[in-house]
Amino acid sequence: MKKGLSVIALVFSLFLGNTSSFAQAGLNTAEKRYDRWAYMDAIKMYEKVFNRGFSNQQLVEKLGNAYYFNARYSEAQKYYQKLFSEYNSSDVSTEYLYRYAHTLQNVGDEKEAKKYYDAFVKKAGSEAQISKIRKNEESLQKQIKENSGRISNIANLAINTPYADYGSFVNNETFYYTSARDTGNFAKKRHTWTGDAFTNLYEANVNEVGEQDNVNLIKSVKTRLNESSAIITKDRQTMYFTRNNIVKGKRRYDANKNTKLKIFRAELIDGKWANITELPFNSDQFNTTHPTLSADERTLYFSSDRPNGFGEADLWKVTVNGDQYGTPENLGEGINTEGRETFPFVVNNELYFSSNGRVGLGGLDVFAANIKDNETFGEVQNIGTPINSEFDDFAYYIDGNTKNGFFSSNRDGGKGNDDIYSFTELRPLVLDCNQQLHVKVRDAKTGELISDAKVTLADGFYNVNGTSYIYVAPTYNFNHGYECGDIYHIKAEKEGYVTQEIKVTLPNESGITEAEIILEPAKIPLKPGDDLFKALNLNPIYFDLDKYYIRPDAALELAKVYAVLEEYPTMKIDIRSHTDSRQTHKYNETLSSNRAKSTAEWLISNGINRNRLTWKGYGETQLVNGCADGVDCSEAEHQMNRRSEFIIVEM
Structure with a gap:
């Protein structure tokens, strides 16, 4: 940007004839016929105002930005310093933390720059998280309504008893589930799956569970305490299940003399489950429960209240390579909450689980999210009624081909305690959230589209995702895939205009988000x-x-x-x-x-x-x-x- 104020007078004249007197007459006529124009340098005008002692937050931001976007960091520092020293930092947008940090770094103040970079990362990270998972209740209720009504033929299974019956898994037409039926120990607590009731693993023909009570106890894994939540590998040679902390017949305790839950592995030998061993990432000091496998069986998901989680119980994953296991990884804040996340189930790269830490219909609700190629997760959605209710609804299972499934609930109308219900899915849950971002740049004075600006797209942490130099309807194109709920910074530059940057937060629902950047002329025409x-x-x-x-x-x-x-x-x-x-x-x-x-x-x-x-x-x-x-x-x-x-x- 040039220093000083500039005045450009455009005088138009018409000349006819050859005499100097006639030429002078023509000039005078032109001055009467045409307005004289001048141009005011907008930024220099603001600087004059500032230097006379008049300022507010908006003016200080404009002046800081004018120098920042022109890489004149020593001048930008003057205004950003005033911004953070004289105005309430909570009223200053997050991007100014980044700009000030970048400015300080460029003027050599590394110590102060780090302070503001750290503040930016902390605040930007929080905003990114909020934008993804803290949708307002009205939006969530709308989502629940849209996801409801997809299920039919809900039926209480014939195998249910007055005791606890829950959890479902089907392999080769064999139905595996958990029950307290043969203990006579009526579970008085609501959540029997926490280990307060003695349960065992059972199997039955999946085609008969709705019509007759013909089940078999899996005796080879039974102990005097609890077994539950069994899953079987595709080759039917390995079982993973939850059991109280009993190893080689001996009951183990945590520091408070409580017996925790662990995940165990069993092998099918001569038609019986044998070689039962606990998985290496268990501990006597916390619960590790409810295993499920990814489609390729290389990842095992589970629920645990182990340290470094976000709530009462979180979902975790661990890599599986034969009988070798990796280090457990928390699925993160996008999935886990301050409440309880439990009973994971994976089908067709969709993760289903139950939670009481999200807006729902009451108690535990079933939620779902896409598992993406980079092993991150899409938007978490409540799967709606009638699966979810005001009671506890959990242990969701569905066959990806037939769309028949099972879930567990302690809702009214069952046989008592937790019951298992069958269902049929009529239409799939739409978990893909597809967003498009259309960017336009307009002249602030004329409102006309500017088709040849330099437009830069950066993520919420200012990592550049692309630059575009031409508008081709309907947008400047960055060849970038957009994620629902993500935050983007979009900067537009063009000679003769004041550079402008806006922040856009994409909604957590499919659609097109339109963003407009309004560029003010650097010099204001006056007449x-x-x-x-x-x-x-x-x-x-x-x-x-x-x-x-x-x-x-x-x-x-x-x-x-x-x-x-x-x-x-x-x-x-x-x-x-x-x-x-x-x-x-x-x-x-x-x-x-x-x-x-x-x-x-x-x-x-x-x-x-x-x-x-x-x-x-x-x-x-x-x-x-x-x-x-x-x-x-x-x-x-x-x-x-x-x-x-x-x-x-x-x-």
């Missing part, structure tokens, strides 16, 4: 007849009710008018004050006249020659809309009429 209020994009000149003295916020706007008058010493303006139609004509005429005079006197008191100003109050005689006496209008419509104008009379 007789122009209204400085509009040309300078001033904020409204507000007065207190029934008053006409200049308030501090109005003084800041008038300081911008003053800067123009100072730059152009021959400029004359006419100050016009208008009111809305409320109150009487006479009252409004007097009030507007006093306000116009007050405005002029402020400029005069700050050094503008009185002869350069005229002023008049027009009351309600020049309304810009139909809000006349007796017409019902909104406050916003009335505000359009309560305006000030600064009309250039001469240049």
Whole structure:
């Protein structure tokens, strides 16, 4: 950006004939026929205002940005330092933490730069997380409604008893589940799967469980305490299941003398489950429960209250390579909450689980999320009614081909405690959230599209995802895949304009997000007849009710008018004050006249020659809309009429 204020006068002349006198006459005619133009450097005008002691947060941000985007970091530091020292940091947008940190780094203050980088990462990370998982309740309820009604043929299974019956897994038409049926130990607590009731593993023909109670106890894995949540590998040679901490017949305890739950592995030998061993990532000090396998059986998911989680129990995963296991990894905040996440199940790269830490219908609800190619997760969705209810609904299982499945619930109408229900899915759950981002750049004065700006797309942490130099309808194209809920920073640059950057947060639902960047011309064209209020994009000149003295916020706007008058010493303006139609004509005429005079006197008191100003109050005689006496209008419509104008009379 060039230093100093520039004035460009464009004088148009027509020449006819060969004599100097005729040429002079032509020039005079041209001066009368054409307006003379001048251009005000917007940023230098703001700087003049600042140097006269008038500023607010918006002005300081604009000045800092003007130098920052032109890599003039020492000048940018002056304004960003003021921004963070004199204004409430909670009111300053997150991107200014990044810009100030980057500025400090470029001027060599590494220690202070790190402080602001750390603050940016902390705040930006929080915003990114909130944008993804903390959708407002109204949006979540809408999602639940959209996901409901997809299920039919819900039926209580014949194998249920008055005791705890829950959990479902099907392999080769064999139905595996958990029950307290043969213990006689009625589970008085609601969540029997926590280990408070003695349960065992059973199997039955999947085609019979809805019609007859013909089940078999899996005796080879039974102990005197609990077994539950069995899954079988595709080759039917390995079983993973949950069991109380009993190893080689001996019961083990944690530091508080409680027996925790662990995941065990069994091998099928001669038709019986044998070689039962606990998995190496178990511990005597916390619970590790409810295993399930990925489609390729190379990842085992489970629930655990082990340390470094987010809530009461989290979902974790561990790699599987034969009988070797990796280090458990938490599935992260996108999945886990401060509550309990449990009973994971994976089918067709979709993760289903139950949680009481999210907005739902009550108790445990079943939720689902896509497992992406990079092993991250898509948006978590409540799968809706009738699977979910005001009671605990958990242990969801569905066959990816037949769309028949099972879930467990302690809802009313069952046989008692937890029961297993069968169902059929009529239409699939739409878990893919597809977003498109369409970017346009417009001229702030004309509103016209700018098709040749340099537009840069960066993520929420300012990692650049792409740059585009041309607009091809409907967008500047970055060849970038957008993620629902993600935050992006979009910067537009073009010679002759002030660089602008906006932040866009994509919604957590499929659709097209349209973003517009409005570029202000770096130099503002001025000519007789122009209204400085509009040309300078001033904020409204507000007065207190029934008053006409200049308030501090109005003084800041008038300081911008003053800067123009100072730059152009021959400029004359006419100050016009208008009111809305409320109150009487006479009252409004007097009030507007006093306000116009007050405005002029402020400029005069700050050094503008009185002869350069005229002023008049027009009351309600020049309304810009139909809000006349007796017409019902909104406050916003009335505000359009309560305006000030600064009309250039001469240049």
